[in-house]
Amino acid sequence: xxxxxxxxxxxxxxxxxxxxxxxxxxxxxxxxxxxxxxxxxxxxxxxxxxxxxxxxxxxxxxxxxxxxxxxxxxxxxxxxxxxxxxxxxxxxxxxxxxxxxxxxxxxxxxxxxxxxxxxxxxxxxxxxxxxxxxxxxxxxxxxxxxxxxxxxxxxxxxxxxxxxxxxxxxxxxxxxxxxxxxxxxxxxxxxxxxxxxxxxxxxxxxxxxxxxxxxxxxxxxxxxxxxxxxxxxxxxxxxxxxxxxxxxxxxxxxxxxxxxxxxxxxxxxxxxxxxxxxxxxxxxxxxxxxxxxxxxxxxxxxxxxxxxxxxxxxxxxxxxxxxxxxxxxxxxxxxxxxxxxxxxxxxxxxxxxxxxxxxxxxxxxxxxxxxxxxxxxxxxxxxxxxxxxxxxxxxxxxxxxxxxxxxxxxxxxxxxxxxxxxxxxxxxxxxxxxxxxxxxxxxxxxxxxxxxxxxxxxxxxxxxxxxxxxxxxxxxxxxxxxxxxxxxxxxxxxxxxxxxxxxxxxxxxxxxxxxxxxxxxxxxxxxxxxxxxxxxxxxxxxxxxxxxxxxxxxxxxxxxxxxxxxxxxxxxxxxxxxxxx
Numbered sequence: 001x002x003x004x005x006x007x008x009x010x011x012x013x014x015x016x017x018x019x020x021x022x023x024x025x026x027x028x029x030x031x032x033x034x035x036x037x038x039x040x041x042x043x044x045x046x047x048x049x050x051x052x053x054x055x056x057x058x059x060x061x062x063x064x065x066x067x068x069x070x071x072x073x074x075x076x077x078x079x080x081x082x083x084x085x086x087x088x089x090x091x092x093x094x095x096x097x098x099x100x101x102x103x104x105x106x107x108x109x110x111x112x113x114x115x116x117x118x119x120x121x122x123x124x125x126x127x128x129x130x131x132x133x134x135x136x137x138x139x140x141x142x143x144x145x146x147x148x149x150x151x152x153x154x155x156x157x158x159x160x161x162x163x164x165x166x167x168x169x170x171x172x173x174x175x176x177x178x179x180x181x182x183x184x185x186x187x188x189x190x191x192x193x194x195x196x197x198x199x200x201x202x203x204x205x206x207x208x209x210x211x212x213x214x215x216x217x218x219x220x221x222x223x224x225x226x227x228x229x230x231x232x233x234x235x236x237x238x239x240x241x242x243x244x245x246x247x248x249x250x251x252x253x254x255x256x257x258x259x260x261x262x263x264x265x266x267x268x269x270x271x272x273x274x275x276x277x278x279x280x281x282x283x284x285x286x287x288x289x290x291x292x293x294x295x296x297x298x299x300x301x302x303x304x305x306x307x308x309x310x311x312x313x314x315x316x317x318x319x320x321x322x323x324x325x326x327x328x329x330x331x332x333x334x335x336x337x338x339x340x341x342x343x344x345x346x347x348x349x350x351x352x353x354x355x356x357x358x359x360x361x362x363x364x365x366x367x368x369x370x371x372x373x374x375x376x377x378x379x380x381x382x383x384x385x386x387x388x389x390x391x392x393x394x395x396x397x398x399x400x401x402x403x404x405x406x407x408x409x410x411x412x413x414x415x416x417x418x419x420x421x422x423x424x425x426x427x428x429x430x431x432x433x434x435x436x437x438x439x440x441x442x443x444x445x446x447x448x449x450x451x452x453x454x455x456x457x458x459x460x461x462x463x464x465x466x467x468x469x470x471x472x473x474x475x476x477x478x479x480x481x482x483x484x485x486x487x488x489x490x491x492x493x494x495x496x497x498x499x500x501x502x503x504x505x506x507x508x509x510x511x512x513x514x515x516x517x518x519x520x521x522x523x524x525x526x527x528x529x530x531x532x533x534x535x536x537x538x539x540x541x542x543x544x545x546x547x548x549x550x551x552x553x554x555x556x557x558x559x560x561x562x563x564x565x566x567x568x569x570x571x572x573x574x575x576x577x578x579x580x581x
Contacts, residue, residue, distance in 0.1 A: 005034065005037065005038075005249065005251055006037055006038075006041065006042065006118065006119075006120065006249065006250060006251050007247075007248040007249035008030055008042040008118055008245055008246065008247060008248060009216050009217055009220055009245070009246040009248050010028045010030070010042075010044065010217070010220060010243065010244065010245050010246070011217055011218070011219070011220030011221030011222070011223065011224050011243075011244050012026050012028065012221065012224050012241070012242060012243040012244070013221060013224040013225040013228050013241070013242055014026060014228075014239070014240070014241035014242075015228050015232070015239070015240050015241075016239055017190060017232060017236065017237050017238055017239055017240055018237035018238075019237070019238065019239055021057060022057070022239050023048065023049035023050075023057040023060055023239055024046070024047065024048050024049070024060060024188050024190070024239040024240070024241035025045075025046075025047045025049075025057070025060040025061045025063070025064045025241075026044070026045060026046040026047070026064060026186070026241055026243050027044070027045050027064040027065060027068055028042070028043070028044040028045075028243060028245070029042070029043045029044075029068050029072075030042045031072070036072070038120075038251075039076040039119075040071065040072055040076075040117075040119070041080070041117050041118050041119030041120070041124075042117070042118040042119075042245070043067075043068050043071060043072075043115070043116075043117050044115070044116045044117075044118075044184075044186060044243055044245055045063065045064040045067055045068060045113070045114070045115050046064070046113075046114050046131050046186040046187070046188060046241060046243055047059070047060035047061075047063045047064050047111045047112060047113045047114075047131070047163075048060060048111060048112040048129065048130070048131055048188040048189060048190075048239070048241070049109075049110070049111045049112075050108070050110045050111065050112075050159060050162065058109055059095055059109035059110055059111040059163065059164055060111045060113075062091075062095075062109075063091055063095075063111055063113050063163055064113075066087075066091060067084075067087055067088070067091060067113075067115065070087040070090065070091075071083055071084060071087050071117075074086065074087065080117050080119055080124045081124065081173060084115060084117060084124065084126055085126075085171065085173075088113075088115075088126065088128075088163070088169060088171055089169055091163060091164075092163050092164060092166075092167075092169040093167070095109045095110070095111075095163055095164030096164050096165070096166065096167050098164070099164055108164065108165075109164050110159070110162045110163065110164040110165050111129065111162060111163045111164060112128065112129020112130050112131045112148075112159065112162055112163070112188070112189075113126075113127075113128055113129055113131065113162070113163040114126065114127045114128075114129070114131040114132070114133055114145065114186055115127075116133060116184055116186060116245065118178065118184075118245070118247070120250075120251055121177060121178050121250050121251070122175050122176065122177060122178060123175065123176040123178055123184060124173070124174075124175055125144055125145065125172075125173065125174050125175070125176065126171050126172070126173055127145040127146075127171065127172040127173075128148060128161050128162060128163055128169070128170070128171050128172065129147075129148055129149075129159055129161060129162045129163065130147040130148060130149045130157075130159060130189050131145070131186065131187065131188050131189070132144075132145050132147070132186070132187050132189075132192050133145045133184060133185070133186050134184070134185040134186075134187070134198070134201055135176065135182065135183075135184060135185075136182070136183040136184075136185060136201060136202065136205045137179065137181070137182050137183075138181075139202060139206055140202065141185075141198040141199075141201045141202045141205070142198070143198065144174065144176065145172065146172065148160050148161035148162070148172075178247050178250060179247065179250075180247050180248070180249060180250055181246075181247060182246070182247045183205050183244060183245065183246045183247070184244075184245040185201055185205070185227070185242065185243070185244050185245075186242065186243040186244075186245070187227070187241070187242050187243075188238075188239065188240060188241045188242075189238060190228075190231060190236050190238035190239050190240030190241065191227055191228055191231045191236075191240045191241065191242050192231075193231075193236060193238070194230070194231050194234045194236060195234065197231075200227060200230050201227065204223050204226050204227055204230070205223060205244075216246070216248075220244045220245075220246060221244075223244050224242040224243060224244045225242075227242045228240040228241070228242055252330075252333060252334060262322075262326045262353055265350070265351060265352055265353035266351050266352050266353065267310065267311045267312075267313055267315070267316050267352070267353055268293075268310050268313075268352045268353075268354060269313055270288065270293055270312075270313065271285075271293070271295060271310075272285075273285065277297075277308070277352060277354070278346070278350050278352070279299050279300045279301050280297035280298065280299055280300070280306065280308060280356075281297060281298050281300065282295050282296075282297050282308075283295075283296045283297055283298055283305070284296040286307065288312075289312065290312055290314055291311070291312055291314075291315060291321065292309055292310060292311055292312055292315075292325075292423075293309075293310045293311075293312055294307060294308070294309050294310075295307070295308045295310075296308075296359065304359075305359045306344075306356050306357060306358070306359055307356075307357040307358070307359050307360075308354050308355065308356060308357070309354060309355040309357060310352075310353070310354040310355075311325050311353060311354075321423075322353075324423045324424065325353070325355075325423055326353075327422075327423075327425070327427065328343070328355065328421070328422040328423045328425065329343050329355050331343075331399065331422045331425055331427060332355065332357070332422065333345060335394070335397065335399070337393060338390075339386075339389065339390030339393060339417060339418055339419060340390065340393075340394075340418065340419055341357055341358055341360060341410070341418050341419065341420045342357065342358045343355050343356065343357050343358075344356045344357070344358070357420075360410050360412075360418055360420075361412060361413070362410050362411050362412040362413065362418075363410070363411060364406060364407055364408075364409065364410060364411070365383070365406040365407075365409035365410075365411055365471070365475075366406035366407050368406075368411050369406060369474065369475055369478065373478055374476075374477075374478070374506060375475060375476070377476070377509070377513070377539075379415075380472065380475050380476060380539075381539055381540060382415050383411065383415055383417065383475070384468070384471075384472055384475075384536070384539060385536060386415065386416060386417035387404075387409065387417050387419075387468060387471070388468065388532045388533075388535065388536055389417075390417055390418075390419050391404070391419075391464050391468065391532065392532055394419075395461055395464070398427065399425055399426070399427050400425065400426040400458075400459035400460065400461075400463070400464055401419060401422065401424070401425055401459075401464065401467075402424040402425055402426050402444050402449070402453065402459040402463070402464075403421060403423070403424040403425075403444035403445060403448070403449070403467075404419075404444075404448060404464065404467035404468060404471060405444075405445050405447075405448040405467070405471065406471060406474065406475075407421075408420050408421045409471075424444045426458060426459040444467075446485040446486075447470070447480055447482075447484055447485050448466075448467045448470050448471065449463070449466075449467065450462070450463035450466035450467065450525065451466075451497065451523050451524075452525050460525075461531070461532065462525040462528050462530075463525065464532075465520055465521075465528050465529060465532055465535060466520070466521050466522075466525075466528065468520075468532070468535070469481075469517055469520035469521035469528075469535070470482075470521050472517060472520075472539075473502070473517055473521065476502065476505075476506065476509065477502060477505035477506055478505070479500070479505055481499050481500055481517070481518075481521055482497050482498065482499065482500070483498070497523040499518050499521075501514055501518075502514040502517065510542065512542040513539070516535075516538035516539065519538070520535050520538065
C-alpha cells in the first residue's frame with residue numbers, strides 16, 4: 001500500500017525598505033520526523049511589529065520563534081485549534097504583561113500576527129492584526145483574512161487588535177480544504193497596501209516552470225521577493241515581508257476531514273437504467289436494498305465500467321450508517337492490495353455521496369454455492385485458503401471486516417477471492433482517533449457475526465474466525481451450523497447456541513472435519529483456534545478424535561452441561577421435599 005506524506009514547498013523574503021529597522025519577522029518549519037509532520041503539520045508564521053514602538057521588533061521575532069517551539073511541544077492529543085490557541089494566549093499574556101511593566105506606549109511589545117498550520121489535507125489559519133493570508137488556486141487569488149485596523153482621516157491606520165495589545169486575546173480562526181498545487185501567500189502591510197495586490201499575486205504565482213525540489217524552493221523565494229519588489233516599486237516605504245507556501249503532495253484525508261466534507265453531500269435518489277450521475281451513465285441495477293443501492297455504470301471520461309454504491313434514500317437520517325458508509329470509502333482508498341475491492345477517488349467536487357468501485361469479473365460466493373451444491377472438500381479448501389489470506393492481510397493492517405458472509409465475497413473464474421462491503425469494518429487507527437466510535441455497535445449479519453460481537457465486544461481475529469467457519473459450514477452443507485436468525489430475532493446467547501453436526505446434512509464428510517469446524521465456530525471465543533493458520537491445517541489434517549472427546553463438557557456441549565446441572569438440582573430438591581414429608 002503506497003502512503004503519500006504531506007509535502008509543502010516554501011520560500012520567503014523580507015526587506016526593511018526605507019526604514020532603518022525591520023520590524024517584520026517570519027518563520028516556516030516543516031518537521032523532518034514523519035510522526036511530528038503527521039501530528040503537528042507544517043507551521044508558518046508572519047508578524048509585523050507596530051511602528052509606534054521601538055521594541056516592536058522584539059514582539060514580532062519572539063512571536064514567530066516561540067509560537068513554533070511551543071506549538072510543537074503541545075500534546076498530540078490536542079486539536080490544532082486547541083494547541084495553537086493555548087500557545088497564542090500564553091504569548092499574548094507575556095507580551096501584554098511586558099508592555100504593562102514598560103509603562104510607555106513606545107515601549108509596548110505589540111505585533112500583528114498570522115499563522116498557517118497545514119496538517120493532513122487542511123490549512124488552519126489563525127489571524128490577528130493586519131498581516132494577510134491569500135489563497136492562490138487555479139490562477140485565481142482571494143484574501144482569506146480580514147484586517148483588524150481602523151483608517152483615520154489623516155490617512156493613517158490604527159490596529160484594533162494585535163498580539164500583546166490587550167489582556168484578552170480575540171483571534172480569527174478558519175480552516176481551508178487544500179488541493180495539490182494550491183499556494184498560500186502570507187504578507188505584511190508593506191506588501192499588500194498597494195493597488196491590485198491580488199492581480200500582482202496572480203501574475204507572480206502563475207510563472208513557474210517544472211523544477212526540482214531545490215529549484216522549487218528557490219523559485220518560491222524568488223516569487224516572495226518579486227511581490228516585495230512590486231510593492232516597493234509602487235512607492236511603499238514600510239517594511240515588506242512575504243511567505244509563499246505551495247502544496248506539493250497531500251496524504252490521504254483523515255477520517256474527520258472526510259466526514260466533514262461528506263456531511264454536506266446529497267444522497268442520490270434511486271436511479272434507473274440510462275440515467276446519469278456526474279460522468280457516469282447507469283447501465284444495470286445490481287442491487288436495490290433497504291440500506292444501499294448498487295449500479296453498474298459506464299464513465300464518459302474513460303469509457304470503462306465501474307460499480308457505484310450509494311446509500312439508500314431511506315438512510316438519510318441514520319447518522320451511524322452514513323458514518324460507516326464514509327469509513328468504507330476511506331478504507332477502500334487506503335487498502336490498495338490484492339483481495340480488497342478498490343474504491344477510487346472520484347470527482348471531489350460532486351454534490352452527491354457515493355462510492356466508485358472497481359468492476360470485478362465473477363460472482364458472489366452465494367451464487368457459487370447455489371450453482372455448486374455439496375461441493376468437493378478439496379475445492380472448498382482452495383476457496384477458504386484464499387479467504388483466510390485476505391483476512392490475515394487485513395489483520396496485519398489493524399482491520400477486521402466484521403461482516404464476512406457469502407454475499408460479501410466475490411469469486412473469480414480461477415476461484416480468486418475479493419472481499420467487498422467494508423461498511424461494518426473495525427479499523428484500529430480510525431476508531432482510536434474517533435471518540436464517537438468508543439462503543440461498538442455491530443452491523444454485520446447476525447448469522448455470521450460472533451456472539452461476543454453481538455454482546456458489544458470489538459471484532460478480533462477470533463471473531464473473524466467464527467464468521468469464516470460459518471461460511472465454510474454453509475459452503476459444505478447449504479445450511480448454517482446454528483438456528484437461523486432474522487432481523488427481529490433476539491441477540492443470540494452463546495450458552496443457548498446448539499451446534500448441528502455436519503453429518504446431519506452430509507454423511508460423506510469425515511467426523512474429524514466436523515470436530516474442527518465445531519471448534520472454529522465455537523460460541524465461546526476462548527475455545528476456538530488461536531490462529532487462522534490452525535484452522536487451515538485443521539481442514540486438511542484429521543484431528544485426533546480421542547483427544548477431542550476428552551475436552552470438558554462445557555466446551556463440547558455447554559447446553560448439555562447446564563441441562564445436566566438443572567436435572568441434578570431438580571432431583572436434590574425433590575428428595576428434600578420427600579424427606580420433609
